[in-house]
Amino acid sequence: xxxxxxxxxxxxxxxxxxxxxxxxxxxxxxxxxxxxxxxxxxxxxxxxxxxxxxxxxxxxxxxxxxxxxxxxxxxxxxxxxxxxxxxxxxxxxxxxxxxxxxxxxxxxxxxxxxxxxxxxxxxxxxxxxxxxxxxxxxx
Amino acid sequence: xxxxxxxxxxxxxxxxxxxxxxxxxxxxxxxxxxxxxxxxxxxxxxxxxxxxxxxxxxxxxxxxxxxxxxxxxxxxxxxxxxxxxxxxxxxxxxxxxxxxxxxxxxxxxxxxxxxxxxxxxxxxxxxxxxxxxxxxxxxxxxxxxxxxxxxxxxxxxxxxxxxxxxxxxxxxxxxxxxxxxxxxxxxxxxxxxxxxx
Numbered sequence: 073x074x075x076x077x078x079x080x081x082x083x084x085x086x087x088x089x090x091x092x093x094x095x096x097x098x099x100x101x102x103x104x105x106x107x108x109x110x111x112x113x114x115x116x117x118x119x120x121x122x123x124x125x126x127x128x129x130x131x132x133x134x135x136x137x138x139x140x141x142x143x144x145x146x147x148x149x150x151x152x153x154x155x156x157x158x159x160x161x162x163x164x165x166x167x168x169x170x171x172x173x174x175x176x177x178x179x180x181x182x183x184x185x186x187x188x189x190x191x192x193x194x195x196x197x198x199x200x201x202x203x204x205x206x207x208x209x210x211x
Numbered sequence: 212x213x214x215x216x217x218x219x220x221x222x223x224x225x226x227x228x229x230x231x232x233x234x235x236x237x238x239x240x241x242x243x244x245x246x247x248x249x250x251x252x253x254x255x256x257x258x259x260x261x262x263x264x265x266x267x268x269x270x271x272x273x274x275x276x277x278x279x280x281x282x283x284x285x286x287x288x289x290x291x292x293x294x295x296x297x298x299x300x301x302x303x304x305x306x307x308x309x310x311x312x313x314x315x316x317x318x319x320x321x322x323x324x325x326x327x328x329x330x331x332x333x334x335x336x337x338x339x340x341x342x343x344x345x346x347x348x349x350x351x352x353x354x355x356x357x358x359x360x361x362x363x364x365x366x367x368x369x370x371x372x373x374x375x376x377x378x379x380x381x382x383x384x385x386x387x388x389x390x391x392x393x394x395x396x397x398x399x400x401x402x403x404x405x406x407x408x
Contacts, residue, residue: 118361134362138272140383145391147383150407153393161365183396 097201112196120163121195124208129191130163136194141187148188153180246301252284258311261285264322268386275385288344288385289333296340326389327405334378342377349377 101107117133139147149165150156157164169185170177220228248254256266269275274283291297316322316329337344351371356364370380382388390404 116360134360138384140388142387143390145383145388146393146395149393149395159369161362178394180394186395 110198112198115195115197117195124206126209132192132194134194136189141189146181146186146188149180155180249301250286250290252286255285260311260316260322264316264319265386272385283348283385287347291340291343292347296343326387327403330382330386330389331405334382337378338376345377345381 098107114135114137115133116135119133121131121133123130136148141147151160151162152165154164154170156162165181165185169181172178172182173184223231256262269285274288276282290300310316314321316325351367354367356367359367366380390399391407392399392404393407
């Protein structure tokens, strides 16, 4: 008898849960439709942004709109390669990036480091969707 | 000389002279009207060679769309504004008509094959006229360095000091770049890439 009552209670709770309205971040837009994109601009800091922890890939303090990373050219390397950085004053790419997986050093970056924006990201004037209280070890 | 002209005018009479003058205006105006028709974005992109390759790439750049809506369309960069150089460029363009007929770049693959050659000839042209088409709008004599970013000020002062011109650095700003040899990955076979500067 008790077991039956418990089962009944569960079933009722289940329906109540199912009927509760979920408020997703995408709002009331139906799944097949798209929300209009908010317009944000890439921020220009014009100076290196300090890292939050020792292993963080440095973030990009300038606009990279239209910079081509194609099979023809890697525009980032025009300024950030070790050789170019001497003249351009850009932060030279780290030593590790010149080494391939066999440990061999190359004149320019290894192909496994070709897609800069996989780790290094530009900054936008957008508020984070989810709050974050991370402080970083140095703070 | 002046005497003979006056004699000739007397001979043909004032109405004929006036008629000739008007015909001259109409002929010159008509010539210029037709020339300017070939100097529009619409004309340039009316062939699929431009439409499918360079125009598509250009649509993602700041000279096509930007915050204030001031644009630089195809002829603003590729055809000189001054009369003499403009006519010379227009005569050279007959070679482009020939290659349109020959179908030299009528597929994206053929276009990619020729991209190095096409890009290098355009860079050479702009280097020869000190990037005149850029400077029609971006005149560095009127650039206020205090309004520019730190990176731009540093690079511009060095470059102008060395006598460099816009195109020496600002390549591929409206179109994709041809293969540039940056010594990344497997070596590129000779002739398949432009040397990085």
